[in-house]
Amino acid sequence: MSVTPETADKVKAILNPGRMTADGIPYPDYAAAVSALDQGADWFDFWTELGDEYAGLGEEAAAAGNDVSAGGWLWQASLSWHYAQFMWFHDAERREAGQRRKVELYKQAAPYFQPGGAERIEVPIDDTVIPGYLRLPANAGDGPVPCALLIGGLESTKEESYLFENLCLARGLATFAFDGPGQGEMFFDVGLVGDFERYSSAVVDALVERPEVDSGRIGVLGRSLGAYYAVRAAALDDRLKACVAWGACFEIASELDTMPPHTRAGFEYVTRIADSGEARAHLESALDLSDVASQLKCPVYVEHGAHDRIFSMRQVELVREHLGGGDLELVIEEDGDHCCHNMGAIVRPRMADWIANKLGATP
Amino acid sequence: MSVTPETADKVKAILNPGRMTADGIPYPDYAAAVSALDQGADWFDFWTELGDEYAGLGEEAAAAGNDVSAGGWLWQASLSWHYAQFMWFHDAERREAGQRRKVELYKQAAPYFQPGGAERIEVPIDDTVIPGYLRLPANAGDGPVPCALLIGGLESTKEESYLFENLCLARGLATFAFDGPGQGEMFFDVGLVGDFERYSSAVVDALVERPEVDSGRIGVLGRSLGAYYAVRAAALDDRLKACVAWGACFEIASELDTMPPHTRAGFEYVTRIADSGEARAHLESALDLSDVASQLKCPVYVEHGAHDRIFSMRQVELVREHLGGGDLELVIEEDGDHCCHNMGAIVRPRMADWIANKLGATP
Numbered sequence: 001m002s003v004t005p006e007t008a009d010k011v012k013a014i015l016n017p018g019r020m021t022a023d024g025i026p027y028p029d030y031a032a033a034v035s036a037l038d039q040g041a042d043w044f045d046f047w048t049e050l051g052d053e054y055a056g057l058g059e060e061a062a063a064a065g066n067d068v069s070a071g072g073w074l075w076q077a078s079l080s081w082h083y084a085q086f087m088w089f090h091d092a093e094r095r096e097a098g099q100r101r102k103v104e105l106y107k108q109a110a111p112y113f114q115p116g117g118a119e120r121i122e123v124p125i126d127d128t129v130i131p132g133y134l135r136l137p138a139n140a141g142d143g144p145v146p147c148a149l150l151i152g153g154l155e156s157t158k159e160e161s162y163l164f165e166n167l168c169l170a171r172g173l174a175t176f177a178f179d180g181p182g183q184g185e186m187f188f189d190v191g192l193v194g195d196f197e198r199y200s201s202a203v204v205d206a207l208v209e210r211p212e213v214d215s216g217r218i219g220v221l222g223r224s225l226g227a228y229y230a231v232r233a234a235a236l237d238d239r240l241k242a243c244v245a246w247g248a249c250f251e252i253a254s255e256l257d258t259m260p261p262h263t264r265a266g267f268e269y270v271t272r273i274a275d276s277g278e279a280r281a282h283l284e285s286a287l288d289l290s291d292v293a294s295q296l297k298c299p300v301y302v303e304h305g306a307h308d309r310i311f312s313m314r315q316v317e318l319v320r321e322h323l324g325g326g327d328l329e330l331v332i333e334e335d336g337d338h339c340c341h342n343m344g345a346i347v348r349p350r351m352a353d354w355i356a357n358k359l360g361a362t363p
Numbered sequence: 364m365s366v367t368p369e370t371a372d373k374v375k376a377i378l379n380p381g382r383m384t385a386d387g388i389p390y391p392d393y394a395a396a397v398s399a400l401d402q403g404a405d406w407f408d409f410w411t412e413l414g415d416e417y418a419g420l421g422e423e424a425a426a427a428g429n430d431v432s433a434g435g436w437l438w439q440a441s442l443s444w445h446y447a448q449f450m451w452f453h454d455a456e457r458r459e460a461g462q463r464r465k466v467e468l469y470k471q472a473a474p475y476f477q478p479g480g481a482e483r484i485e486v487p488i489d490d491t492v493i494p495g496y497l498r499l500p501a502n503a504g505d506g507p508v509p510c511a512l513l514i515g516g517l518e519s520t521k522e523e524s525y526l527f528e529n530l531c532l533a534r535g536l537a538t539f540a541f542d543g544p545g546q547g548e549m550f551f552d553v554g555l556v557g558d559f560e561r562y563s564s565a566v567v568d569a570l571v572e573r574p575e576v577d578s579g580r581i582g583v584l585g586r587s588l589g590a591y592y593a594v595r596a597a598a599l600d601d602r603l604k605a606c607v608a609w610g611a612c613f614e615i616a617s618e619l620d621t622m623p624p625h626t627r628a629g630f631e632y633v634t635r636i637a638d639s640g641e642a643r644a645h646l647e648s649a650l651d652l653s654d655v656a657s658q659l660k661c662p663v664y665v666e667h668g669a670h671d672r673i674f675s676m677r678q679v680e681l682v683r684e685h686l687g688g689g690d691l692e693l694v695i696e697e698d699g700d701h702c703c704h705n706m707g708a709i710v711r712p713r714m715a716d717w718i719a720n721k722l723g724a725t726p
Contacts, residue, residue, distance in 0.1 A: 026708040027384040069712040345389040349432040
């Protein structure tokens with residue numbers, strides 16, 4: 001399925017350059033992609049070709065013993081493949097091809113990450129696994145360190161959080177980024193579920209067994225739809241001692257009609273339910289914190305942009321109403337877009353500071 | 364002096380977003396600045412106000428003990444002030460105010476940089492000093508490490524090389540970025556000179572005394588006009604064992620008529636000679652490698668973009684002709700602009716690898 005200039009406008013409408021560049025896409029790559037779109041090029045092809053160029057550089061660097069560059073370019077390759085497919089809900093075949101290649105490239109990159117590489121861990125659950133990466137800060141050798149679970153959103157995955165992980169590591173905080181049901185590579189086994197907490201708690205089960213991780217200082221941070229999952233996970237597992245909701249999302253029912261159509265299609269897609277009406281009914285019942293909000297005991301930090309076009313300010317009101325009983329810090333950025341991606345240089349270090357401090361991390 | 368929308372076009376014409384973002388300006392800040400310009404805002408005011416916002420965040424973070432964010436935001440503040448003034452050759456008062464504030468903010472940021480902070484060193488020469496920052500890699504405690512001198516260009520300064528320094532540090536290579544004559548804060552004491560090597564050798568004199576630095580493994584990398592200085596420095600000081608020219612610049616005489624007028628004005632400005640004809644005569648005699656090229660003995664890596672609008676491909680021919688006798692690696696990027704800033708994600712790690720390998724750095 002090729003993208004014609006007519007649909008190029010649709011592609012451009014769903015792009016968020018603040019997000020893409022803050023997650024690691026070099027601005028010239030973004031600009032070249034948009035320019036190529038304007039000239040009739042195919043978005044998916046553009047990024048997969050660019051990704052393969054970076055992959056070639058990364059493999060050459062690895063062969064030459066230039067490990068730092070190997071990790072950097074293979075990660076850049078993975079990220080290019082990620083953005084090739086990230087909103088490609090209309091073309092399941094290409095989306096899967098993009099996801100699979102992204103995952104493989106990140107696997108190749110992970111051993112080269114500093115400090116000490118990223119360790120892929122597959123946490124068993126039911127008849128499948130939860131795939132994730134554990135990264136440890138430079139001072140992990142001095143004794144157990146606190147750790148943050150990092151949860152992606154509708155189409156952001158564990159491979160996209162590399163730069164945010166670096167912010168955590170610099171503050172002495174380990175990270176475990178993983179794909180849950182409906183996300184990244186796990187989507188192919190399990191679609192979006194109502195009991196995400198069963199998966200996040202399985203991850204905690206695995207982490208508390210790790211000698212490098214201080215089992216009493218584990219927290220969780222989720223982004224976009226992941227913000228919903230993070231609160232749910234923390235409410236239902238008291239081993240999670242701090243929670244960051246990167247975007248306010250309390251329930252989805254009141255947002256589905258007003259969010260951009262492409263995003264709505266994405267929500268339906270990740271359910272793996274073919275019928276649109278059924279998918280929507282599943283989303284509405286699966287994504288609602290009403291039943292668990294009162295169980296949340298740990299401190300929560302919520303960051304929300306007033307110009308978010310996906311999660312409206314109604315979500316902020318729900319958060320204030322239902323999560324406001326405990327230790328809630330709610331930051332509304334008047335100029336912020338979805339997840340405040342247009343002010344990542346401010347909100348990202350701030351969230352990293354908050355969770356690192358709550359978990360007693362030291363650089 | 365305010366920038367009207369009419370002159371906004373002139374400002375936009377001299378911007379290189381690839382450079383700005385690769386040096387650390389968040390893309391949303393760049394986009395907001397250009398959008399503000401289009402609405403009649405003043406470029407200098409935009410960036411200085413934004414810089415002060417970052418400075419406020421940095422100072423708050425420092426007070427709260429969030430050192431990593433303190434360093435990050437104060438650096439971001441410094442960088443915002445840098446780009447407020449970087450090509451402001453038409454307004455000496457604002458340019459100086461911008462330079463001074465940039466320098467102060469970077470001084471504030473430096474102790475917080477990881478790992479171990481950046482140490483400001485003022486190397487005495489004549490009746491002034493050469494200001495620079497020494498940064499050491501994480502493994503510096505294991506014994507003396509190799510070190511790269513980093514030299515800026517016409518209006519790029521030591522404060523702008525922070526992210527490139529990080530690439531070096533990750534590879535086990537220390538860095539010493541400094542302002543020479545005509546550059547950054549040194550401009551106010553000494554304008555552009557013909558014997559830059561006297562200054563770079565004074566820096567080497569200081570570095571060989573440092574126990575953290577392996578005096579037998581010092582190299583030099585210069586960017587844009589700094590590429591000229593780097594070759595000159597290496598040709599005339601055999602303590603420099605490897606040289607990277609980030610952009611080919613062998614002489615300036617044949618480029619002055621064809622470069623963008625604003626850049627030419629900048630070259631004249633940094634001479635501190637008021638008369639345009641005299642300034643130009645000084646530039647032509649001061650900036651020419653003909654007399655020293657044959658003395659260059661160390662390996663040289665030259666990176667050049669075929670679409671460079673400041674240094675033409677004639678410079679590449681001169682490099683090939685006069686520096687080709689020794690160990691020369693000349694990389695021409697057919698799609699590259701000035702200093703290949705539009706492909707920083709490729710050329711920057713590559714240059715860092717080259718010099719780290721030549722100097723035997725290990726991560």
